[in-house]
Amino acid sequence: MSTLQMIEAAAERLKGHVRETPLLSSPFIDELAGRRVLVKPECLQHTGSFKVRGAWSAISALGEAERESGVIAYSSGNHAQGVAYAAAQHGISSVIIMPSDAPQLKINNTRALGGEVVLYDRANESREEIGEALAAERGLTLIRPYDEPQVIAGQGTTGLEIARQATALGVTQADVLVCCGGGGLTSGIALALEGHAPGLRPRPCEPEGFDDVKRSLATGHIQTNKATSGNLCDAILTPQPGDLTFPILNRLCGPGLSVTEEEALRAMALAFLRLKIVLEPGGAVSLAAALYRGTEIEGDSVIVVASGGNADPEVFGKALEFLT
Structure with missing residues (x-):
């Protein structure tokens, strides 16, 4: 809390x-x-x-081992960019799950900031399920967009x-x-x-x-x-x-x-x-x-x-x- x-x-x-x-x-x-x-x-x-405020707060609070493993987030765009930016500034990798219908500007910016973008269909797929599965598979720390x-x-x-x-x-x-x-x-x-x-x-x-x-x-x-x-x-x-x-x-x-x-x-x-x-x-x-x-x-x-x-x-x- x-x-x-x-x-x-x-x-x-x-x-x-x-x-x-x-x-x-x-x-x-x-x-x-x-x-x-x-x-x-x-x-x-x-x-x-x-969004960069919350992303920086969460990443800067991680332990060294968690940072080295990288982070993952899901977002329609602004949390995505915040996490990608904060991760890059901390010298760690980030994977960002974004809806395929997100504004192209936000998708492009997230990639340009260093995030690996994974697109999904928000009408038929769950970003939470995708995020949790990828986090477990790759050993990434999940940075949720608001319930964190x-x-x-x-x-x-x-x-x-x-x-x-x-x-x-x-x-x-x-x-x-x-x-x-x-x-x-x-x-x-x-x-x-x-x-x-x-x-x-x-x-x-x-x-x-x-x-x-x-x-x-x-x-x-x-x-x-x-x-x-x-x-x-x-x-x-x-x-x-x-x-x-x-x-x-x-x-x-x-x-x-x-x-x-x-x-x-x-x-x-x-x-x-x-x-x-x-x-x-x-x-x-x-x-x-x-x-x-x-x-x-x-x-x-x-x-x-x-x-x-x-x-x-x-x-x-x-x-x-x-x-x-």
């Missing part, structure tokens, strides 16, 4: 290896949202998303930064909107905020039709998605919240928020126009929630974690069409 102490220890191991991303703002976005919006652009992180204590701890370092930065800006009460798939980032941030900024309340954000976390929080029990593909927000399409992450989410998070695919694309366009950053659809749902679900958000300020920016050019072009 991840703890605040694990997050703080991970932050020490991550020093000098990950970027401390700022809190950005724009008066134009504030006007549209009807409140102050502070955006944490994890799209500026190494490999283009927050050290991964959660690494993602939680985002929350330590938010607590410090928000305090410096005089924001002590606000909803913190987080793009949410399996819940690793959201649960890590929740633990960090509980310890360092209890007035900041995490809120998971998801695409409509894939809002398993929102429904799980509403019922108090883990709910599943009927489908795990068919939405541009591929980075955060998971079957259900994690067994480790959900108890944290259930204890510490406010109600979930969900947005449409079009709203995510519109948020991408506004982030580019007003903040000069590139977001992918799954990394933009939190900003979309701030812009289009304002009546469901409390307070004069809201903090948005823009979790990733690995958008295929074609998808980014679709987003920019909303500026014309």
Whole structure:
């Protein structure tokens, strides 16, 4: 189980290896949202998303023998790139299992970062089964994308930064909107905020039709998605919240928020126009929630974690069409 102490220890191991991303703002976005919006652009992180935090935390915590044997991970793209990058920086090998319909940019980047990519059919095959079989066959250490204590701890370092930065800006009460798939980032941030900024309340954000976390929080029990593909927000399409992450989410998070695919694309366009950053659809749902679900958000300020920016050019072009 991840703890605040694990997050703080991970932050020490991550020093000098990950970027401390700022809190950005724009008066134009504030006007549209009807409140102050502070955006944490994890799209500026190494490999283009927050995932490198958890990957570095997990790999840096391994023993020497485990590192020498190499690591394996499964991911639609951002965790894949994070693990491939962190493994290469530690001088070890990595095998990454990716869905064959993942954005080509993410597949190419993962290979370029040194990962051995194994593709699978996410509609008919289980990445968990493939990963566990390959791990056993090759003696690799499995780094799960969210249900892994050290991964959660690494993602939680985002929350330590938010607590410090928000305090410096005089924001002590606000909803913190987080793009949410399996819940690793959201649960890590929740633990960090509980310890360092209890007035900041995490809120998971998801695409409509894939809002398993929102429904799980509403019922108090883990709910599943009927489908795990068919939405541009591929980075955060998971079957259900994690067994480790959900108890944290259930204890510490406010109600979930969900947005449409079009709203995510519109948020991408506004982030580019007003903040000069590139977001992918799954990394933009939190900003979309701030812009289009304002009546469901409390307070004069809201903090948005823009979790990733690995958008295929074609998808980014679709987003920019909303500026014309």
